[in-house]
Amino acid sequence: MNLKQLSQMLGLSQTTVSRALNGYPEVNRETRERVLKAVRETGYRPNKAAQRLATGKAGSIGLVMPTSPGNSSDVHFSEFLTGLGEEALRHDFHFVLTPADPNDEVGALRRLAASGNVDALFVNYMRGHDPRLEMLKTLSIPFLVHGRSIGSEPDYPFLDLDNEAAFYDATKLLLQLGHRRFALLNGPIYLDFAIRRKNGMEAALAERGLTLDEACTSHTPMTDEQGLFAMERILQMEKEKRPTAVLCSSTVLALGAVRAVNQAGLKLGEDISLIAHDDVLTLLKPESFTVPLTTTRSSLRAAGVRIAERLIGEIKHTETFPSQELWKAELIVRASTGVAPAD
């Protein structure tokens, strides 16, 4: 069933039927109702490809799925995706997901844009000096980035968490509790958020004349396994040199780190204080750790909702948003942080 058949059936022109369906004013009320009734009865659905070809709008936003053989699936990514989906549902939008080799993200993005299948692009997992930015600016479709790219001109639309402030505040808290030796379990250092979190932490330390020991810093994929390894390594240091305060870039890393602490027979919140960044993952609630975790919290999913909202608004030209948003994380104190142990 297509427009032609439908309009013949109704004894109307394609034009009129099309207008009736798309809410144009120059259609008689009765006619419109007749059309809508026929649509309901026949189950007619406009062909999206044709619609897209004619209008240039696709009702879809494109994103590159950072996946490659051997690469692990990422809870953070799917939490975010859930948020995107939640908002897209409200506007009858869908996503076009292009899986891409991480080494060819620029290419994948370009192909996606050129395919004419999407109205807007979204990118995340920003790196320092991210090469995708330059490419995106040359494109004619709107885009939005989640995160920022340190080292690039900040002239692109983004939504980011104030990672620097989050880790600055967290460090500050630990300093107030008397801690002097710190460790950081971070994400891969080429990622922008990891760089900024480290910066934030170092800034707070510097205020007290302290520095972050490289030996106590790890930059790894954010899995529980890596968290375990990194923490084990740190706990092997002599007690006098060993950090008493640890910052984790994800509750996932913290999951492993806490296990290491337990296995070493140490008490979280007494021997070792830990603050993790909490993306509000469904699976991993900091409050349901055996010792509830102090966290810097910002929901990834909420970010997804917001990003979809902005992107769709831009496509529909209905709303304008501040082009650059910086969210603050909440610092939530629970039992995993305590006064520094006496040496």
Add this chain to the structure above:
Amino acid sequence: MNLKQLSQMLGLSQTTVSRALNGYPEVNRETRERVLKAVRETGYRPNKAAQRLATGKAGSIGLVMPTSPGNSSDVHFSEFLTGLGEEALRHDFHFVLTPADPNDEVGALRRLAASGNVDALFVNYMRGHDPRLEMLKTLSIPFLVHGRSIGSEPDYPFLDLDNEAAFYDATKLLLQLGHRRFALLNGPIYLDFAIRRKNGMEAALAERGLTLDEACTSHTPMTDEQGLFAMERILQMEKEKRPTAVLCSSTVLALGAVRAVNQAGLKLGEDISLIAHDDVLTLLKPESFTVPLTTTRSSLRAAGVRIAERLIGEIKHTETFPSQELWKAELIVRASTGVAPAD
């Protein structure tokens, strides 16, 4: 840059250029190379919407994302998605993800198919007597289901895990270890896999004249929280009646369950034996639990790869696959299972 411009640039007709690009034999080798060179230089990419309109093929497979406001993101789903993506990447396919209210999955599926945006459909989270099946059969595009639907005619293409056998075997193992009182922490009972796992477990018990106590059975969303609650409830029973063996439908449930066991001061593998089904989630490795978990294992991600492979093969008409596949889970014994404690 479109076909018309490109062909004018080359002094060729659109036909010839199109044929050159799509590998038709009736194009001179030199001509073809000239065309390909121009494509490389200009960065020309065919418009997918137009291609789709002309050919009827879209190079994409559609899936409904089970998401709604307030609904939680699901690690199992994203693990699977990763597998799909991995395979799709190899064939330059992409996905169209339609987020849908779980109450309107049939509608979402129909819209997706009618939109003309996808070549094939994929569905999962099958229920008993699943209404989507009937709808899918009326559609003209191929589809594949992950899982099965108990109570429906088994005349549709599927890939499923032999859930019955997996839980039958697991139960059998526990019986051999002397356990007589069992509990089951299962997924929502309307889901097909949950029904079958329960059946498998009950079949093994029945062979010894045992039955599964309803009070020791829970059907919940598969989150760690639910696992914790369910297990806490079970551990409140009097010691003489309390189950000594527990089956979990997911390592995620097990995560909570194990926490409950620990909090009760019981020893896993001694006081309580536990077997979980392991979907090989990146985040949750059964071997890195404090007491490594005995599991029935089957990679969700591998299933994703296989499903994409079959779907894409069907679209391209290149390969035919057995239309129905039943995978076996591996039973892997670790430390969480032990001889039943003497009463």
Add this chain to the structure above:
DNA sequence: AGAGGTAGCCAAAGCGCTTTGAGGAATGGG
């Protein structure tokens, strides 16, 4: 009554691609 609007509808062009049906040029055979 005639000018000027307006409401409601339509025919046709166009979006960028593939594919059909046909034609021109070169080659070979009788």
Add this chain to the structure above:
DNA sequence: CCCATTCCTCAAAGCGCTTTGGCTACCTCT
């Protein structure tokens, strides 16, 4: 030398939709 054959190329139709630019009939106003 002519016709058949092969190789390459082309013009044009068509995919299903939106949108432009009329057109007609009916009002309203003076």
